[in-house]
Structures are given as structure tokens and as C-alpha cells.
Amino acid sequence: xxxxxxxxxxxxxxxxxxxxxxxxxxxxxxxxxxxxxxxxxxxxxxxxxxxxxxxxxxxxxxxxxxxxxxxxxxxxxxxxxxxxxxxxxxxxxxxxxxxxxxxxxxxxxxxxxxxxxxxxxxxxxxxxxxxxxxxxxxxxxxxxxxxxxxxxxxxxxxxxxxxxxxxxxxxxxxxxxxxxxxxxxxxxxxxxxxxxxxxxxxxxxxxxxxxxxxxxxxxxx
Amino acid sequence: xxxxxxxxxxxxxxxxxxxxxxxxxxxxxxxxxxxxxxxxxxxxxxxxxxxxxxxxxxxxxxxxxxxxxxxxxxxxxxxxxxxxxxxxxxxxxxxxxxxxxxxxxxxxxxxxxxxxxxxxxxxxxxxxxxxxxxxxxxxxxxxxxxxxxxxxxxxxxxxxxxxxxxxxxxxxxxxxxxxxxxxxxxxxxxxxxxxxxxxxxxxxxxxxxxxxxxxxxxxxxxx
Amino acid sequence: xxxxxxxxxxxxxxxxxxxxxxxxxxxxxxxxxxxxxxxxxxxxxxxxxxxxxxxxxxxxxxxxxxxxxxxxxxxxxxxxxxxxxxxxxxxxxxxxxxxxxxxxxxxxxxxxxxxxxxxxxxxxxxxxxxxxxxxxxxxxxxxxxxxxxxxxxxxxxxxxxxxxxxxxxxxxxxxxxxxxxxxxxxxxxxxxxxxxxxxxxxxxxxxxxxxxxxxxxxxxxxxxxxxxxxxxxxxxxxxxxxxxxxxxx
Numbered sequence: 001x002x003x004x005x006x007x008x009x010x011x012x013x014x015x016x017x018x019x020x021x022x023x024x025x026x027x028x029x030x031x032x033x034x035x036x037x038x039x040x041x042x043x044x045x046x047x048x049x050x051x052x053x054x055x056x057x058x059x060x061x062x063x064x065x066x067x068x069x070x071x072x073x074x075x076x077x078x079x080x081x082x083x084x085x086x087x088x089x090x091x092x093x094x095x096x097x098x099x100x101x102x103x104x105x106x107x108x109x110x111x112x113x114x115x116x117x118x119x120x121x122x123x124x125x126x127x128x129x130x131x132x133x134x135x136x137x138x139x140x141x142x143x144x145x146x147x148x149x150x151x152x153x154x155x156x157x158x159x160x161x162x163x164x165x166x167x168x169x170x171x172x173x174x175x176x177x178x179x180x181x182x183x184x185x186x187x188x189x190x191x192x193x194x195x196x197x198x199x200x201x202x203x204x205x206x207x208x209x210x211x212x213x214x215x216x217x218x219x220x221x
Numbered sequence: 222x223x224x225x226x227x228x229x230x231x232x233x234x235x236x237x238x239x240x241x242x243x244x245x246x247x248x249x250x251x252x253x254x255x256x257x258x259x260x261x262x263x264x265x266x267x268x269x270x271x272x273x274x275x276x277x278x279x280x281x282x283x284x285x286x287x288x289x290x291x292x293x294x295x296x297x298x299x300x301x302x303x304x305x306x307x308x309x310x311x312x313x314x315x316x317x318x319x320x321x322x323x324x325x326x327x328x329x330x331x332x333x334x335x336x337x338x339x340x341x342x343x344x345x346x347x348x349x350x351x352x353x354x355x356x357x358x359x360x361x362x363x364x365x366x367x368x369x370x371x372x373x374x375x376x377x378x379x380x381x382x383x384x385x386x387x388x389x390x391x392x393x394x395x396x397x398x399x400x401x402x403x404x405x406x407x408x409x410x411x412x413x414x415x416x417x418x419x420x421x422x423x424x425x426x427x428x429x430x431x432x433x434x435x436x437x438x439x440x441x442x443x444x
Numbered sequence: 445x446x447x448x449x450x451x452x453x454x455x456x457x458x459x460x461x462x463x464x465x466x467x468x469x470x471x472x473x474x475x476x477x478x479x480x481x482x483x484x485x486x487x488x489x490x491x492x493x494x495x496x497x498x499x500x501x502x503x504x505x506x507x508x509x510x511x512x513x514x515x516x517x518x519x520x521x522x523x524x525x526x527x528x529x530x531x532x533x534x535x536x537x538x539x540x541x542x543x544x545x546x547x548x549x550x551x552x553x554x555x556x557x558x559x560x561x562x563x564x565x566x567x568x569x570x571x572x573x574x575x576x577x578x579x580x581x582x583x584x585x586x587x588x589x590x591x592x593x594x595x596x597x598x599x600x601x602x603x604x605x606x607x608x609x610x611x612x613x614x615x616x617x618x619x620x621x622x623x624x625x626x627x628x629x630x631x632x633x634x635x636x637x638x639x640x641x642x643x644x645x646x647x648x649x650x651x652x653x654x655x656x657x658x659x660x661x662x663x664x665x666x667x668x669x670x671x672x673x674x675x676x677x678x679x680x681x682x683x684x685x686x687x688x689x690x691x692x693x
Contacts, residue, residue: 006333010322017321078315082383085281086334087307147610151590151603161586161593165607168582169614172621179625196624200617211610214526218602221284246679285529287598 003088004096011100014073025066026108032058033116044121051120052130052181053174058116059109059134060170063141064163066105070097070146071153071216080153080220090213094150098142098209106138122181129184133177136197143208144169150215173200228420229390231308232259233294235280235422240289242275249275250443252289259390259420262413262436264427267443273426274314276443277395280424281311310335310389312397316380320369324360324379325351327368328386335387350386358382358408373400381409392416392423398431455673456682458532462666469663476656483649491646497561502650504554506657507547508573511580512615514544514661518587519612522605531676532669534601537608538591539668543661545584551577572623579618583611 015022036054040047074080083093113134114127122130148166152158180193236256242249249272257263265273278284280291282298282305290297298305318327328351355361358378363371371379377400384392397409410433413423417436425431431438484502491498518540524533555574556566569575587604594600677683 003333003336006330010319010326010330013326014319014321073319076315077319078313078317079319080317081281081283081311081313081315082317082331082334085283085306085309085311087303087336088334147606151607152593154599155593157593161589164582164589165586168579168586168618169610171579172614172617175621175625193624196621207613211606215603215606218599218606221278221599285598 004092007093007096008100011097012103015100015104021069022104025062025105026112028065029058029062029109030112030116032061033120037120048121048185049182051117051122052126052133052178052185054120055113055117055130056133056137056174056178059113059138060141060167060174062109063105063138063145064166066101067142067145067149067166068159068162070101070142070149072149075153075219080216084217084220090216091209094146094209094212094216095205098139098146098205098212101146102139102142106134106142110134110138123185126181126185129190130181132194133180133197136194136201137173137177140173140197140200140204141170143204144173146212147208147215150212150219152219153216154219173197176200229259229388232390232420232422234258234292235391235424236292237280238290238292240276240279240286240291242272242279242284242287244272244275253441253443254289255439255441257422257424257439258437259422260417260437261422262417262431262433262438263422263424264431264438264440265424265443266426266428266440271443273443274395277311277313277393277424277426281309281393282306283311308389309391309393310384310387311393311395312380312384313395316376317383318368318376318379321367323365323367324355324371325364327379328354328382331383332386335383335389354382354385357385359404374402374405377401378405378408381412385412390419390421392421392425394423394425396426396428398427398429455531455677455680456686459670459673459682459686462670466663466666469659469666473656473659473663476652476659480649480652480656483652488646488649489643497558500554500558502653504551504558505650506654507554508551508577509654510657510661511544511548511551511577513658514540514547515580515583515608515612515615518544518608522608525601525605526609532673534605535669535672535676536665537605538601539665539672541584541587541591541604543664543668545581545588547657547661548577548581548584552581570626572619572626575622576615576619579622580615583615587611 033054036050036058037047040050042050071080074083084090086093110131114131117127117130118124145166148162148169149158151165152162155161176193176197180190180197183193184190234256236254238254239252240254241251253276255263265276267273275284279286282291282302290299292298293301293305293308317331319330322330332351352361352364355364358381360375360378360382363375368376368379377397381394381397384394392413398406401409406429410431413425413431414433414436416423417433480502485499488499490496518537521533521537521540524530525537552574555571555577559568559571559574560566563571567574587607590607591600591604594603674683674687
């Protein structure tokens with residue numbers, strides 16, 4: 001457990017010392033939503049239908065944008081090698097890095113997302129549900145994303161291939177999260193889809209670290 | 222350090238059996254075998270691109286060889302990764318130092334990662350351990366400096382400090398002497414001397430010759 | 445058993461063994477294709493609702509089945525490649541990816557052609573099968589893209605093995621989520637196969653086609669694997685011997 005906290009703290013300290021980078025994913029998130037609305041110019045009643053999907057697609061894209069940082073600098077300065085030959089379980093270290101990544105990027109999106117949802121015309125109640133889906137769903141993005149980054153971290157041009165690997169895997173999160181909000185607005189019960197989101201969260205947090213650790217071992221070799 | 226003369230708890234022979242590695246259709250090395258006994262310094266020489274670093278990484282268990290095996294004791298290291306990793310310290314080309322952490326923070330992370338490696342006597346008091354280690358490599362005054370403010374030689378010392386944090390019996394050092402001044406070289410030689418006296422193994426690549434008294438010294442030339 | 449497995453894993457044995465089987469497999473496959481296509485296009489009666497347009501099913505359905513099957517083969521051989529570092533498993537996995545992608549693409553195209561008379565549009569987002577098939581195609585492209593992006597091919601193979609295992613866990617989740625999305629929206633749910641009483645005269649050609657597709661996959665897989673084996677072992681003596689006197693290849 002000590003290791004987990006140390007690595008988590010390390011990543012957070014490093015992020016705080018790079019404050020500019022810290023803000024980028026969130027600014028990107030806001031920008032995408034603004035662009036959507038400017039491009040759509042939809043009537044308010046139509047926009048409400050689109051709002052959950054717009055917010056979620058923006059969240060997906062900003063997660064994708066920030067993922068590359070998860071292991072790149074550790075790869076370049078050799079810290080990753082040290083982690084792998086350490087006596088600690090690599091998957092535990094990976095889990096710490098996933099959580100750190102979520103705190104740095106996903107948490108900000110979770111907090112800002114509902115505000116933007118309101119700007120897109122969601123009711124206050126619907127915004128609460130949007131917040132809930134973001135809270136459960138964004139860690140899944142960090143977890144699944146970590147596998148993709150681990151596979152591509154050794155590549156010079158990893159960015160494009162990363163999105164090709166990761167975006168199809170994001171599909172279930174996108175569907176369930178944005179549909180939860182839409183269903184709620186339409187007045188149907190949402191317990192089932194929330195449970196499914198939680199299931200995705202548990203599944204991805206428990207399996208992704210193993211896959212990521214294995215992928216890192218290959219990438220570092 | 223007060224345990225400087227006691228031998229390491231768990232020493233064993235590291236040997237290579239017919240190791241081969243190829244890169245882009247070319248054998249870096251083929252069917253090389255050697256064995257390194259406790260207390261020995263194994264110096265790998267060779268021209269640039271002769272596969273020194275690759276060989277070191279294979280010996281660490283980071284990279285897989287294309288054929289052959291690395292043995293620790295009687296068993297291949299793939300079969301006892303966790304056990305083996307409690308025994309090795311590796312200082313690579315890239316030193317694993319985070320630019321934006323201070324010297325102390327860097328070393329603290331390294332210490333936590335090394336938990337479970339054989340602890341030396343100071344382990345009960347981790348802070349004392351860090352300080353003692355920093356003093357040993359002459360970086361104590363730089364404790365709170367950011368790593369990016371260190372000179373290349375100081376970074377090298379910081380990387381070497383990791384080997385001292387945990388009582389590992391196998392040190393694998395890739396060009397430990399680059400960027401070091403004469404004092405630094407003397408320091409490395411002194412550390413290696415103590416290490417071999419305690420029956421540790423050091424596997425080193427270097428363009429310079431090391432001057433270590435009283436150690437079993439063996440050279441492998443890859444080119 | 446294990447010994448046999450291991451021997452087959454050795455490239456020269458595999459190369460000789462596959463060379464002996466290939467002509468026979470090709471012959472059987474060809475015959476099955478002829479029978480299946482005749483059965484499907486001529487012998488089977490026209491559907492009372494869709495008249496003759498349903499006959500594209502004899503290509504679409506086997507292709508869709510194969511698209512899933514090939515991914516499964518990839519994931520299983522990927523697992524073997526990770527656990528035992530067996531070269532032949534790596535080769536099977538890598539050779540399967542483009543074949544699987546082609547089957548998926550074929551299933552998508554035929555599905556969309558079939559959709560035109562049925563739904564009136566070339567593409568129907570309401571059809572869960574079609575949408576999951578599309579995502580599956582992206583997964584295949586990801587696998588192929590990752591392999592070509594990594595220069596060190598042994599590393600690439602290991603990475604692809606991990607990716608295909610991750611993919612196989614995700615396929616059911618993706619499929620289920622797309623189905624769930626559609627039950628929610630009550631889209632035009634035209635199910636092609638939920639009709640329980642399919643005429644036997646329609647079914648038998650379909651099954652024959654399915655077997656023919658499997659064999660076809662096997663043949664292409666062998667051909668691709670043989671090439672890959674030769675390429676990987678190009679500097680070894682047995683390849684020089686084999687290609688030198690041309691007795692076997």
C-alpha cells in the first residue's frame with residue numbers, strides 16, 4: 001500500500017509542477033463543447049437531446065489527449081525500467097498511475113462537465129445525473145486508456161495509433177453514460193444503466209492494470 | 222556504513238548460457254556463455270553498437286534474449302523473476318531520475334520501490350538511511366535541489382545512490398563513469414571495492430578501465 | 445500430446461506438414477463452395493417475404509460468423525504466444541488479423557447491400573449486429589496498425605497478443621451495449637435469424653457455406669503462415685535447403 005501511495009503522490013507532485021499541462025485537457029474539453037455548439041447552432045429543445053453525448057464525446061477526446069503523458073516521460077528518463085525491475089508488483093504501480101491520471105484529468109472534467117451541461121440546456125436534475133456518469137465513467141477511460149498507452153509508449157508516432165486502439169474500446173462507456181442521462185431526461189428508470197457503468201468501472205480497474213503491466217514489460221524490453 | 226564488511230545475505234553465481242541476440246537481421250552476439258562468481262567484477266567491453274547495453278538488459282531480465290538463458294544459481298531467471306529482482310540494482314543509460322523532483326524525493330521513490338529488496342541495517346530508520354546514502358555519494362548538501370539543477374556528474378552519483386539504498390548483491394551498471402570527475406571515479410571504484418569485498422557481483426560496461434584493488438576482475442569483449 | 449504440439453510448433457515440421465495438406469484442403473474447399481453456392485443460389489426456394497434478395501445471406505452470414513471466429517483464434521493464439529512464447533502461435537495470430545479484417549469487411553458490405561431492400565437504407569444504426577461488426581473492424585484495424593507501427597517485430601507480436609486479448613474481453617461488452625442502446629430506442633429491429641422455422645432446404649446450403657468459409661480461412665491461414673515462417677527463418681539452413689531444390693514449395 002505504501003508503494004501505491006508513494007507513486008500516486010509522485011505523479012501528483014510532478015503534475016502540479018507542470019501546471020500548464022495540468023490545465024490543457026480541461027481547456028480542450030471546454031473548447032470541444034463550445035465548438036460543438038457553435039457548429040450545431042441547434043435550437044435549445046434539440047440541443048438538450050444532444051447535450052449528454054456532446055459532453056461525453058468531449059470527455060473521451062480530452063482523456064485521449066492527456067493519455068499519452070501517462071507513461072511517456074517515465075519511459076524516456078528510464079523511470080519505467082526501474083519500476084519494472086523493482087520488487088513491487090508492476091500492476092499495483094500501474095493502478096497508482098491510473099488513479100493519478102484520473103485525478104489530474106478526469107476529476108477536472110467531472111467537475112466542469114455538469115456546468116457545461118447546464119450551458120447546453122440540461123435541467124439541474126439532469127446535470128446531477130451527468131455528474132454521476134462522469135464520476136463513474138471517467139476512471140474507466142483512464143484505465144482502458146492505460147492499456148493503449150502502454151502498448152504505444154515506445155513508438156515515436158504513437159498518437160494516431162493510440163486513438164485507433166483506444167476509441168473503439170471506449171464505445172461501451174460512451175453508450176451507457178450518455179444514454180443514462182438521455183433516459184433520465186425521458187423519464188425512465190436509470191438504475192440498470194448506472195449499475196452497468198459501475199460494473200464497467202470495477203471490471204476495468206481490476207483487469208486493466210494487469211494488461212497494462214504486461215504491455216509495459218513488452219514496450220520497455 | 223557499519224555493515225560494510227559483512228557479506229551479502231544471499232549471493233549466487235550469475236551465468237549466461239549460449240545467449241544470442243539479434244537486431245535488425247544482424248547478430249549482436251551469438252552463443253556467448255560466461256559465469257560470474259560472487260565477489261567478481263565483470264567488465265563488458267566493445268565498440269558502440271556491439272550490444273553491451275542489450276546484454277546488460279538481458280542480464281537484468283528487462284529484455285528477452287533470442288536464444289539462451291541467464292541463470293542465477295541453478296535456475297533460469299525467467300523462472301524466479303521476483304526473487305532475482307530482489308537482488309539486482311540497475312543503473313542504465315537513462316538513469317530513471319525525475320527532473321522535477323528533488324534529490325531527496327527521487328531517492329525516496331527509489332527506496333520505496335526497493336522495499337523488499339534485502340534491507341540493510343539502517344532500513345528501520347528510512348530517513349537516516351537516505352541521509353547516510355546521500356552523504357556517502359557526496360550529495361547531502363544537494364538534498365533539496367531539483368534534479369534538473371544537478372550537473373551530469375551529480376546525476377550519475379544520484380543514480381548510483383540507488384544501489385546503496387538496498388542491500389542488493391548484483392549491481393548492473395551501464396557506463397557508470399561517464400560524466401564523472403576524478404573524485405567521482407574514485408568514489409565508484411571505492412563503492413565497487415566494498416561491494417566485491419562483501420561478495421557482491423558487479424557487471425559493468427565502460428570505455429575506461431576500472432582500477433579496483435583486490436577484486437576478481439574479468440573482461441568480456443563483444444566486438 | 446505435448447510433444448506433438450511442440451513438434452508442430454517447430455517451423456520446419458510445420459512447413460512440411462502444411463505443404464502436404466494444402467492441396468487436399470483446397471480441393472475439398474472448392475467442392476464445398478460449388479455445392480454450397482449452387483444450393484444457396486439455385487436449389488433453395490425463394491423467401492416468401494424477401495423473394496430472392498435473401499440469398500446474399502449465403503455470403504453474409506458465414507462471413508459474419510468467421511469475423512468473430514477469427515478474432516477468437518487470434519486471441520487464443522495470442523494467449524499461447526504470451527504464456528509459452530511459442531513462435532507458431534505468434535505467426536497464426538499475425539496471419540489471422542488481415543483475414544479476419546477481410547471477413548469483417550465482407551460481412552459489412554454484404555450486410556449493407558442486404559439492408560437496402562429490407563430497410564430502404566444502405567446503413568441502419570438500429571441493427572446491433574451491423575454496428576458491432578463495424579466496431580470489430582476497427583479492432584482488427586487497430587491490431588494490424590499496431591503491428592505495423594512497431595519496428596521490432598518480436599515486440600510487435602507480443603504487443604498484438606496483449607491487444608487481441610483485451611479485445612476479446614471487450615467484444616461481448618461492446619455487442620451487449622449496442623443491443624442495449626437499440627432496445628432503448630425501439631429502432632427498426634429487423635432480425636434476420638430469429639425466425640425459428642428456417643426451411644431445411646435453405647439451412648443446409650448455409651451450413652455447407654459455413655464449412656467452406658472455415659476451410660477457406662484455414663487455407664489462407666496456412667499460406668500466410670508458411671510465408672511468414674519462411675521469412676522469419678530465412679537465414680536458417682532448412683529454408684535454404686527447401687527453397688533451393690524446390691521439392692516442397
